[in-house]
Amino acid sequence: MKLTIIGVGLIGGSIALKLRENHFVDYVYGVDQSEQHLAEAAALGIIDEGASLEHALKNADLIVLAIPVDSARKLLPKVLDLVQEHQTVMDVGSTKTGIVQSVQNHNNRSRFVAFHPMWGTENSGPKSAIADSFTGKAGVICDREHSAPDALKIVQKAAEQLEMNLLYMDSDSHDVHTAYISHISHITSYALANTVLEKEREEDTIFQLASSGFSSTVRLAKSHPEMWVPIFRQNKENVLDVLNEHITQLRKFKSALEKDNYDYLEELIRNANKIRGLLG
């Protein structure tokens, strides 16, 4: 099987590495605006050749769209214009309603499978790609009924090769859940970084003191705006809904402290501790 990765970055690169390692694919085309990323990806053994979109589409069995969600939404209709009945296209985006809408009336809609691997790091670019990234993580397929059975099967097999746990839901539900589980964490982390950068003028002190707790909480704040602004934009309503709730929850902690109501503070913390049971 031949694979085309559009966007040879963290996610696209990690997928290519793993599928090649498992011999699920035997040739990988890379498509990227950045010549440097293509050169790095070739040097790292992620792709066999950098190619034009047209060339890479013509020869591939499976096409993975691994670019920011705004670009993916624009490019997907053009990709579907070019694919044949035997080809399968999947994306990896963190929002789904927008991209699915962009091709809902497309003649080749059934060749597309909306996919979201629930894994990422704050790093980007082919050098950050890791073959075993997806092992044991959730992989969500959205609106499966709009994909052709054979296209669905190829994506299921690819996810199996990536050692992911497959879940199925509709795009709208996906975007609600990811607002809770992923998008709000990023906003919290960005805001926390900005808080510390605003209030803590002694930068050396941050560096020297930063505990593992702090580092893990602000880790996501290193994530790039090129990826995250489009996600927040496409999932604006859900993200705002959760963000409002989060501010309300923070105000409860503020109120408990201001009023020296430590019983209430304890109650808030005991409630938060319930997350332990859910995360294991």
Added chain:
Amino acid sequence: MKLTIIGVGLIGGSIALKLRENHFVDYVYGVDQSEQHLAEAAALGIIDEGASLEHALKNADLIVLAIPVDSARKLLPKVLDLVQEHQTVMDVGSTKTGIVQSVQNHNNRSRFVAFHPMWGTENSGPKSAIADSFTGKAGVICDREHSAPDALKIVQKAAEQLEMNLLYMDSDSHDVHTAYISHISHITSYALANTVLEKEREEDTIFQLASSGFSSTVRLAKSHPEMWVPIFRQNKENVLDVLNEHITQLRKFKSALEKDNYDYLEELIRNANKIRGLLG
């Protein structure tokens, strides 16, 4: 050297394990309200014997107070009442102004060294103790000028055995910095857990979807109120100050989204990205 650990939990237990492994101490007394923790600590080789406070103090060279900061503040004066000139007492608390004030006029003040190892996990109890926990982490000694030179030296040596990087500051500065670097992260994490628990009624979905990003952001929300309510209480003013700033920062993200001002959203994220340079 003989060691007494008052509170054989995560921190006390980890210190004992490492200092014993390095042969820095050759006998460890454990003092704990929980008989079960004492039995577990003995079974795990963390302590040689569980003892009464009086007995454990009489025979130890170094006494480590590793209990919640409210209890530590109450117990420290009593411990100093009982110690002799050749003995050294250190604490491990996450707030320092309160505990230092509690003994500022004590006759044996100079036998006490205010210490804060910048490490912890969301777990507690002797079973969570790990010998190598502190390697490469910051260890803060506060108000060193109020400790006797020989007491200071013993704590410095212990910190060296724990492989920590020593820093020195006054208690008030310490409490300001830890509000930024550690305490606010916990409040954010608790509030985020409560947000998700409030909004996401499908608990199975949380469990199945939870990405590594989410898990690392809410990891701290598993931390127990017994430890954290007293910390927030003792550091109330600093924590409120940072919490207010954090809510202000979150409101900026909210405003950017509500107004569809994606240039501003990008600017907020680019600013947060600067944390990368500080955390490495």
